[in-house]
Amino acid sequence: MHPLNRRQFLKMAGAASMLAALPRAVSAQTVAARVVVVGGGFGGATVAKYLRMWGGNVQVTLVDPSPAHISCVLSNLVVTGALPMTRITLGYTALAANHGVEILQGSAIAVDPAGGRVTIATATGNQVLDYDHLVLAPGIDFAPAPGIWNPDLTPHAWRAGTQTTVLKNQLAAMRSRDTFVMTVPKSPYRCPPGPYERACVVADYLKRKGRTGAKVIVLDANASIQAEPEAFTKAFNVTHKGWIEYVPNAAVQSVNSSTRSIVTTARTVNNAKVLNYIPNQVAGGIAASLGVNSSGYVPVNPLSYAIANYPDIHVIGDSCAVPASDGKAVPKSAHMANSEAKICADAILRSLRGEALDENIASSSACYSPITSKTASWLSTNFIYGDIFDAAGNVKGKGMHRVDIGEAPAAEVGGDSFEDMFTWADSLFADCFV
Amino acid sequence: MLIYKQTLIGTVAALAALSLSSGAHAAPPAGQLLASQCAQCHGTNGNGPGFDELAGKPTNELYNELREMKYSQQIEGIMDRQARGYTDTQLRLIADYLAAQPGAGDD
Structure with missing residues (x-):
């Protein structure tokens, strides 16, 4: 039995004039806010962990059809037989044990944005979860x-x-x-x-x-x-x-x-x-159901990853389209999904406290790619919130502007980077799932 | 239902007073979100597993190293690129936050 969530509490509080006068921030401290996270990949796992780590009185439910996430990172080395599948299998038990994230095995099949409810299909039937904030991180779907x-x-x-x-x-x-x-x-x-x-x-x-x-x-x-x-x-x-x-x-x-x-x-x-x-790829179906751009991904607010019209519904990771300068798109990667998850977690917690969103934000991606069974290269890119530009160099709005990108210089493509690839992957795995 | 509501109101009022005095939900430390961008490769709060441990290192040492990499003429390691992704003010916030984290400060 959960205590009333914040949304339910506010509904009841609305009936009592004395309570209705309480500032939103105070009421947020007294009744646990409930966040439902759909999708337990790199983005979903990270937002669940960081909401609990930074949030205190926040109840977080992570929904995924599988008991563990199997990482695309390093998976090409499973294809060649260099690594076993267990090496890229990342369970959710540490998120529960270390951070108190509730794990629900199931698939989100419908969102009711006006009612603040999401329906989850599970092995024992459908469950309807109320949320104060909903984070959708379903990854990609394939175009027909x-x-x-x-x-x-x-x-x-x-x-x-x-x-x-x-x-x-x-x-x-x-x-x-x-x-x-x-x-x-x-x-x-x-x-x-x-x-x-x-x-x-x-x-x-x-x-x-x-x-x-x-x-x-x-x-x-x-x-x-x-x-x-x-x-x-x-x-x-x-x-x-x-x-x-x-x-x-x-x-x-x-x-x-x-x-x-x-x-x-x-x-x-x-x-x-x-x-x-x-x-070709598009946003995962449950996220896409809320509206996509011409490329098939869900446009989001770069400060909170909220979708248009619903500040309590967020889309992060491969499914989202972050406003960016022309020709300098935010890449869809595990590292970037982790990066976006932290910005989203911080924004949700600020919103629950009634604070303004942080505009002094940055996102990043870094990754290593094997070239042979013993050598690898790397790629790095960084974004800062601010003006974004069209192809002619004119300001077209606010978003995540790419301030740097670069790949390993030739001398860096080799054995040392191959070793570094595992240090990076293990660190990323732990920051998301442990 | 009415009784439930009245009980709830009383509880809420008491808890509100309590949480206001304890400051349980203060604003996050400056630099917390920016510094979390280091964690993908250096561990949550800079505490590993990963590359060089950052937690608990002296703030000036972190800041100076980050600036050295940011303004390096020749790109060698991946950090020479990543450090270019932040303003100097952001690098200072990151260094201050990581220096304040508990950690052995080991490499």
């Missing part, structure tokens, strides 16, 4: 595939777990002269360097296994490499020369999973040995 796509036959492996294993097994079955075909979705998509990283470690695997004449064909829907162009151009043209063929401007027109064939605007490949079709 043109053609006949069956991910069991031609996996995306762009949500880690079973799909990762399917791709791993298909890669392991490849022999000499076989072809591995993969697509790079149209931007914006989850993890900008991820597809190029995958091409590299798959090529490296085929080379190490002596699969002579085998080849990785990268069909990129975009006009050029979307992240770390220097590192990946060198990896494709020098490190993995002869093993990777990179094809830009290859928008997918149709897919056929049963024949493992794909038609794009730049190239058609029939009967590949492996077809790793990574579709």
Whole structure:
């Protein structure tokens, strides 16, 4: 039995004139505010943890269909067999034990924004949860595939777990002269360097296994490499020369999973040995149901991650679209989802105390990408809240303006960065899930 | 229902007075949110696991190192980039917050 949540309390308090006169901030201190977080990936786990760590009297329920999150970070090394699945499986028990986060296994199926309620489908039936604030962090969904796509036959492996294993097994079955075909979705998509990283470690695997004449064909829907162009151009043209063929401007027109064939605007490949079709992406369905932009993601207030018209509903991580300067978009990454989660947590707590939102905020992303089984590169980018600009350089509003971006200089692409990759991943995993 | 409501009102009034006097929900320390951006690679509150432990290090040492990386002419490590993501005023807030965190200050 929970005590009344803040919303219920305010409803009752509204009936009593004496209480109605109490300032919002005082009432917030006396009745635990209830926050429901939907989605236990990097963003959802972090916002749940930090709300409890910073918030004191806040009740937090984290909703996810699985008892553990399987990380996309490092998952390409599970595809090659370098790491076991357990290495990227991140449970929720520490969030409960260390921070008092309540874990509810289920899926959000409907939001009632006016009523402040969210319906969760669980194994024992639907539950309706009242919230004072709702945070949606469902990650990505896939845009409809043109053609006949069956991910069991031609996996995306762009949500880690079973799909990762399917791709791993298909890669392991490849022999000499076989072809591995993969697509790079149209931007914006989850993890900008991820597809190029995958091409590299798959090529490296085929080379190490002596699969002579085998080849990785990268069909990129975009006009050029979307992240770390220097590192990946060198990896494709020098490190993995002869093993990777990179094809830009290859928008997918149709897919056929049963024949493992794909038609794009730049190239058609029939009967590949492996077809790793990574579709175009959009906001996760429960977030998308509240309204999306032309790219399929949910526009948010950069100070609070609240959606338009509902300051108590927030969308963070891969599903959201943060206002940014033209050509300098906020990337969809685990590190960035963690970053946004903290800004969102702070904003929710300020709002519950009746304070103004903090405008002195910054967000960031940093990541490491394996190039071979022993070397890695890195990517770093930073954003500060303030004016954002259109392509002509005119101020177009307020948002997160990119103040820096850069990849590892050539001398930094190597073994030390490969070691650093695990330090980074373990630190990130712990900051989100422990 | 009426009884419940009256009981609630009494409880609320008492708790409101209590929490006002204890200041249980004070504004967050300056720099807390900015410094939390370090935690992805240095651990929650700069306490690891991760790269160099930051918690409890002298504030001037942190601030000077951050500025040195921010204004480095040549990019070497990833921190030479990350430090460029903050104003000097923000770096000072970050250093002050992390210096005040309990930690061994180990590398």
